[in-house]
Amino acid sequence: MTLAEIESLLDKSFAEARAALAGAANPAALEAARVQFLGQKGFLQAAKKSVGQLASVDDKKKAGKLCNDRDRELQDVYQANLDRLAREARVAELAQRQDITLPGRRSRRGHRHPLSTTCDDILAVLQGLGFEPAEGPEVEHDFYNFEALNIPRDHPARDMQDTFYVDAGGAEVVLRTHTSPVQARAMLAAGKPPLRVSCFGRVYRKDDDPTHSPMFHQIEGLYVDQNVTFADLKGTLQLFAERIFAPGVRVRLRPSFFPFTEPSVEVDISCFACGGTGRGGNVAAEDGRCRLCKATGFIEIMGAGMVDPEVFKACKLDPDHVTGFAFGIGVERVAMLRYGISDIRLLYENDERFLAQFP
Ligand code: DAH
Numbered sequence: 001m002t003l004a005e006i007e008s009l010l011d012k013s014f015a016e017a018r019a020a021l022a023g024a025a026n027p028a029a030l031e032a033a034r035v036q037f038l039g040q041k042g043f044l045q046a047a048k049k050s051v052g053q054l055a056s057v058d059d060k061k062k063a064g065k066l067c068n069d070r071d072r073e074l075q076d077v078y079q080a081n082l083d084r085l086a087r088e089a090r091v092a093e094l095a096q097r098q099d100i101t102l103p104g105r106r107s108r109r110g111h112r113h114p115l116s117t118t119c120d121d122i123l124a125v126l127q128g129l130g131f132e133p134a135e136g137p138e139v140e141h142d143f144y145n146f147e148a149l150n151i152p153r154d155h156p157a158r159d160m161q162d163t164f165y166v167d168a169g170g171a172e173v174v175l176r177t178h179t180s181p182v183q184a185r186a187m188l189a190a191g192k193p194p195l196r197v198s199c200f201g202r203v204y205r206k207d208d209d210p211t212h213s214p215m216f217h218q219i220e221g222l223y224v225d226q227n228v229t230f231a232d233l234k235g236t237l238q239l240f241a242e243r244i245f246a247p248g249v250r251v252r253l254r255p256s257f258f259p260f261t262e263p264s265v266e267v268d269i270s271c272f273a274c275g276g277t278g279r280g281g282n283v284a285a286e287d288g289r290c291r292l293c294k295a296t297g298f299i300e301i302m303g304a305g306m307v308d309p310e311v312f313k314a315c316k317l318d319p320d321h322v323t324g325f326a327f328g329i330g331v332e333r334v335a336m337l338r339y340g341i342s343d344i345r346l347l348y349e350n351d352e353r354f355l356a357q358f359p
Contacts, residue, residue: 001050003059009050010070013043021077027085034078044071114358115217115347118335119200122219125243129236131198131221136182138202142172144181148314149260157259162206175204179220180260183307183326186222187315193322194225200331210343217331222307224317224324230263230306233325237304241269244334250276252298261305261326268298283340292337299337302329 001009017037024030036042044067051063112120123133136144142153151157161177182199199220208214223232238251250270258264270276271293278295279288289295304327309319332344339358341347346354 001053003054003056003063006047006050006054006063007066009043009047010066013037014070014074017043017074018077021074022081024081024085027082027089030078030081030085038071038074038078044074111355111359113347113355114335114339114341115331117358118338119217119219119331122240122244122329122331122334123198123200125240126198126219126221129196129239131196131223134182134186134197134199135201136176136179136185136199138176138204139166140174140176140181142174144184145174145176145178148184148311149180150308150310150314151259155259160259164204164206176201177205178203178328179218180326180328182220183222183260184311184315187224187312187317191316193317193324194223195324196223196225197221210345211333211336213332213344213348216344219329219331220326221328222324222326224307224322226322228306228323228325230325233304233306233327236325237267237327241267241301245269245338246272253304256303256305258303258305260308260311261303262308264303264305266300267302267304267327268300271297271299292340301334301337302327304328 017033020033020037021030024033038044047063048067051060051067054060054063127133145163146158147153163177164175166173166175179199179201182197182201186195186197186199197220201217202215203218204215205212206214221236223236234251234253237253241249241251249272252268252270253265254268256264256266271278271281271290273283273292274281274290274297276297278290278293278297281290281292283291285291290297293299304325307324307326312319312322312324332347335341335347336344
């Protein structure tokens with residue numbers, strides 16, 4: 001073949017090869033075109049073979065370059081179509097697997113735990129009354145947990161709250177049994193009245209039954225100033241009870257004992273299930289007795305009292321010049337009452353069937 005013949009061979013077949021490679025509508029057709037035009041028996045190979053037989057070096061160069069250019073162009077066309085067909089196959093496959101007419105999958109939204117909700121509500125009420133949030137450690141010195149609160153060593157008052165003792169190399173350290181140690185810390189830190197703090201946190205006891213857990217949560221309130229009276233305590237408790245439970249609930253104070261308050265009271269509220277009558281309501285037994293208050297008409301919700309002078313002394317305040325009140329609320333107990341939960345352990349198990357009931 002002469003150079004002219006090679007050129008005409010390339011020209012003649014190039015357009016046809018290009019159209020076949022670009023236009024193949026499926027992988028089989030594309031492969032057939034590749035074999036036909038780019039394969040060993042294709043026109044390109046034939047042309048390349050003829051290049052070697054050309055007499056002039058110049059012609060060889062020209063023809064060789066022409067062959068290579070055409071080859072590269074057609075390889076590109078082939079590769080582009082190969083990619084396009086693979087993409088189309090993938091899209092078709094996905095379309096078969098996905099039904100875009102199906103409704104979407106909703107992602108489920110979580111919500112606050114009933115204990116958190118209860119705690120937030122209580123702290124919001126206290127904050128509205130001017131109680132500033134305070135904090136203390138859960139692993140606490142015996143001094144703050146007991147001693148400063150007028151619970152001396154070897155005194156029977158210690159029996160009210162047994163707890164877990166921490167081996168701290170000789171130091172007397174316990175898992176705090178209540179949030180009351182924060183009272184002592186707050187008074188010592190402030191140094192002088194007025195002082196109005198609230199504290200939320202975990203506390204620990206050697207308890208474990210359907211209504212008591214070895215770990216639970218309390219909220220403490222402390223108000224110290226000149227001339228704070230028992231009437232202030234009562235007014236605060238009344239407002240608190242109405243905000244947290246229901247408007248119109250009545251507060252009843254029963255004489256009690258806590259080493260850190262004098263006088264001390266147990267705070268009851270009129271039963272919101274039976275309206276304080278002890279009978280009827282939505283949780284009444286078959287004989288009509290209210291199960292929530294055990295037919296007494298009242299439910300105990302917290303301990304409270306006027307800060308004991310001994311506590312002021314231990315906290316470097318002068319009991320002749322300051323007075324104060326304090327109270328301690330079990331958060332689990334309030335949550336159980338509000339939501340009608342009978343077993344405290346449900347609050348810690350994170351069973352979704354249970355939690356989903358408190359959106
Ligand atoms: N700390 C007490 C307890 O855990 C509750 C309590 C009672 C706290 C009376 C007080 C209080 O601040 O004045 O049982």
